[in-house]
Amino acid sequence: VHQQIDIQNGPVVHLLFDPETANEANWELLKTDYLQRYFDFMAAHFGRYPYPQFSIIQGGDGGMEYPMCTMILGGGDKFEGFTGLFVHEATHNWYYGVLATNEAAHPWMDEGFTSYAEEECMNVLFEHNVENPHLRAYRSYVYLDTSGLREPLSTPADHFNYNMVYGINSYSAGALFLNQLEYIIGEEAFARGMKRYWNAWQFKHPTPYDFLRIMERESDLELDWYLSYYKDQVKSIDYSISEVSPVMNGTTVLFERKGKFPMPLDIEVV
Numbered sequence: 235v236h237q238q239i240d241i242q243n244g245p246v247v248h249l250l251f252d253p254e255t256a257n258e259a260n261w262e263l264l265k266t267d268y269l270q271r272y273f274d275f276m277a278a279h280f281g282r283y284p285y286p287q288f289s290i291i292q293g294g295d296g297g298m299e300y301p302m303c304t305m306i307l308g309g310g311d312k313f314e315g316f317t318g319l320f321v322h323e324a325t326h327n328w329y330y331g332v333l334a335t336n337e338a339a340h341p342w343m344d345e346g347f348t349s350y351a352e353e354e355c356m357n358v359l360f361e362h363n364v365e366n367p368h369l370r371a372y373r374s375y376v377y378l379d380t381s382g383l384r385e386p387l388s389t390p391a392d393h394f395n396y397n398m399v400y401g402i403n404s405y406s407a408g409a410l411f412l413n414q415l416e417y418i419i420g421e422e423a424f425a426r427g428m429k430r431y432w433n434a435w436q437f438k439h440p441t442p443y444d445f446l447r448i449m450e451r452e453s454d455l456e457l458d459w460y461l462s463y464y465k466d467q468v469k470s471i472d473y474s475i476s477e478v479s480p481v482m483n484g485t486t487v488l489f490e491r492k493g494k495f496p497m498p499l500d501i502e503v504v
């Protein structure tokens with residue numbers, strides 16, 4: 235079947251699927267208001283989808299992004315998984331499509347930024363409302379960091395020693411590049427920066443330095459150290475509390491930087 239849904243302040247979405255082999259309930263549910271809320275969320279946080287149409291096509295193997303459309307396998311998946319796949323593949327249109335970063339040279343700016351936006355969006359679409367929707371990415375990152383196999387994020391996509399290292403670097407570490415940056419410069423400057431990045435660099439193939447300059451301007455902070463440590467080196471962000479001892483009028487807490495990647499620390503005493 236071929237169905238069309240008019241998104242308010244957004245594109246006409248075309249759904250193309252075979253009711254006999256697709257999980258039809260998923261496709262029907264997606265149309266209710268998930269599509270509208272998806273395009274609204276993306277416009278509010280990352281930029282407005284600029285084309286008049288978008289197609290979701292049953293087919294391919296798993297999910298794959300294409301300009302103005304995505305192929306997804308329609309059957310068998312739970313609705314949230316099905317929607318997450320759509321959100322991920324569609325969101326590529328913002329990063330590899332419209333901003334158009336170089337996927338071979340900087341895979342983390344495509345898969346990572348897409349994964350970051352996907353996790354933020356799914357947290358709202360499915361009303362999980364967790365404080366940090368990127369915890370799975372953190373777990374993958376820690377797994378890679380402790381495996382001894384890490385390679386710099388700046389490694390071109392087809393030059394990694396292991397596919398697993400490419401995957402965790404590009405998807406998880408790429409998403410956490412944004413989440414850690416948000417931690418450093420604060421949510422408001424970060425949110426402004428993501429929109430400014432979209433407005434300033436769409437259709438212009440930005441490099442990592444172009445992105446960084448936007449964030450430096452929005453935050454009024456120098457951030458070259460962060461990009462260098464994060465992208466070009468394999469040092470770890472790892473802090474611990476090494477000592478807690480009572481003193482006359484309170485307690486002394488000693489922090490220890492165990493990894494070589496320096497980060498500002500926000501300390502909450504409860």
Ligand SMILES: [Zn+2]
Pocket residue numbers: 322323326345348
């Ligand atoms: Zn992807």
